[in-house]
Amino acid sequence: MTNNEYSDVTPQIHALAQKMAHNSVIDTDLYSKYNVKRGLRDLDGKGVLTGLTDISTITQNKLVDGKLVPCEGELRYRGYNVKDIVDGILEDDRFGFEEVTYLLLFGDMPNEEQLKDFKKLLVQYRTLPQHFVRDVILKATSNDMMNSIARSVLTLFCYDKNANDTSIDNVLRQCIQLISVFPLLSVYGYHAYNHYQRDNSLYIHRAEPTMSTAEVILSLLRPDRHYTPLEAKVLDMALILHMEHGGGNNSTFTTHVVTSSGTDTYSAVAAALASLKGPKHGGANVKVYYMFEDLKKHVKDWEDEDALEDYLEKLLDKQVFDKKGLIYGMGHAVYTISDPRQQILHGAVKKLALAEGHNDEFDLYERVERLAPKVIGRKRKIYKGVAANVDFYSGLLYSLLDIPCELYTPLFATARITGWSAHRLEELINCGKIIRPAYMSISENKEYVDLKDR
Known part of the structure; x- marks a missing residue:
């Protein structure tokens, strides 16, 4: 078998994939009916508690008058x-x-x-x-x-x-x-x-x-x-x-x-x-980099905020870039108002961009960071705030460092x-038990039929 034969999708595989996809669809209303936390998170982003750790702490809410409210x-x-x-x-x-x-x-x-x-x-x-x-x-x-x-x-x-x-x-x-x-x-x-x-x-x-x-x-x-020392320190x-x-x-x-x-x-x-x-996890910084490369092809004047908003709307409408309907680098599963890592990295990237004469490109990123939440707010039903995450600037940082x-x-x-x-x-x-969460089956019972009678 050659490499091409191994990697090509044949008509038979395509037909089987279509059948499999048709028979595997689960009605999304059932997730609400059975109170299933998709992604192990509530709609407001709060994760389902599955363990304890002493290694790091993430804070996104604070207690005010007995209620949790979003915070930096x-x-x-x-x-x-x-x-x-x-x-x-x-x-x-x-x-x-x-x-x-x-x-x-x-x-x-x-x-x-x-x-x-x-x-x-x-x-x-x-x-x-x-x-x-x-x-x-x-x-x-x-x-x-x-x-x-x-x-x-x-x-x-x-x-x-x-x-x-x-x-x-x-x-x-x-x-x-x-x-x-x-x-x-x-x-x-x-x-x-x-x-x-x-x-x-x-x-x-x-x-x-x-x-x-x-x-x-x-x-x-x-x-x-x-x-340079600055490159290594950043x-x-x-x-x-x-x-x-x-x-x-x-x-x-x-x-x-x-x-x-x-x-x-x-x-x-x-x-x-x-x-x-x-791409929804560590690969997001690559997506941010390529998204901006695509943006530069569509928007020639980087200071034209109307053109930038138009491109961002097209991203959400699945008309440009990878047509996934996402603005990469925006939003986080946990953070609501701000990602502290992004805030720290922002200053370092700015310093490096100015040192290497790429302040125009850095300004473009800042504009998109400012405009994207507004566009998302108009186009999407959101349950919590949207802010730039750590991936938003990390791709630019690596680009400035000439890292492929x-x-x-x-x-x-x-x-x-x-x-x-x-x-x-x-x-x-801590010798915990093997982690084994539950999945509810929605299959209907069926009677077995002999092969000759199917």
Whole structure:
């Protein structure tokens, strides 16, 4: 069977798919009848409580006169406000990803000696098995980096003598190793794709032990290994903001669900990667980037707000871009008034855009951020506020850093692997039951008919 024969949809498959789709439709009124929380959320965005966590806290409401009312969003890592963490790191002009990794894994902020020792541990584990790059990453390259990373993660299972050991010591070791090598898996996977499928030069640099995680990413990615301190610091901030976001986000909940079955670390992380890949989750920043590229084709004058609103209306009416009826980067499953990560990232992206002479493009993003909620309010029945989320500016940030769009979601994963690790360990430590929610069947009973009589 050739690749084309494997990938093409035949008329027979199409006919079967049509039949399957027809027989699988569920009346949407039944969800209300049986009080099913679609997406495990109420209409106002409040999630169904499925677990407890001590790793991060998301605040979107406050209690006023005995009632919950929407408020400015707040995100805390192990009790610390993320804004305070970022402000402290910026004030000291240092890199913070490693420090926040320590915080999320172990529950408190490291002192200078603890941080120094932990950084050494990360460097120690920032290496792949001998010939792994040649035998795994450079062979059977993929044009989707998330699949490439997932394959690499699952293959690392084969190199681990204690791969199935779910003791806390061993899982912590596995998690620290994966946190350390994710930049390598991501960037090397891209270089392999760029060389073998795009016929460009191949670069496989080694990570320098003195570099922060953000510096490693930029150094491995760029042919000349050069980057500015501002570029590295802004990327470091973006990684911090993407590291963790409560136990209910899709990929982290996936980590809890898969971990609860007792499976190995590599399988749990691969499952989380599969979830994050989706355009409604980690892949949203890629969608934002391409949405703006499409907008630029339709709107020549970026200051023409009437033209911008017209394009946004066409997005919602499924007339332009991917015709899904979505304005990517707007709205969030939890936050109502504001996404605190977006607010922090906004200032950093503005600083980088001004430094690199892209203030016109940044102004365009700001206009769309301001206009989109108004357009959505006119065109949609909304149950809660709509504001820009962290994905809205992250795509622009990566673009300003000359990071190819194929790596946007992998960079999200490179940060979020820390959160997944903390939640996997939390699930194992607390010895929870296997997660198994209920689904109500609406099937009618049928009498079996012999094959000859059908």
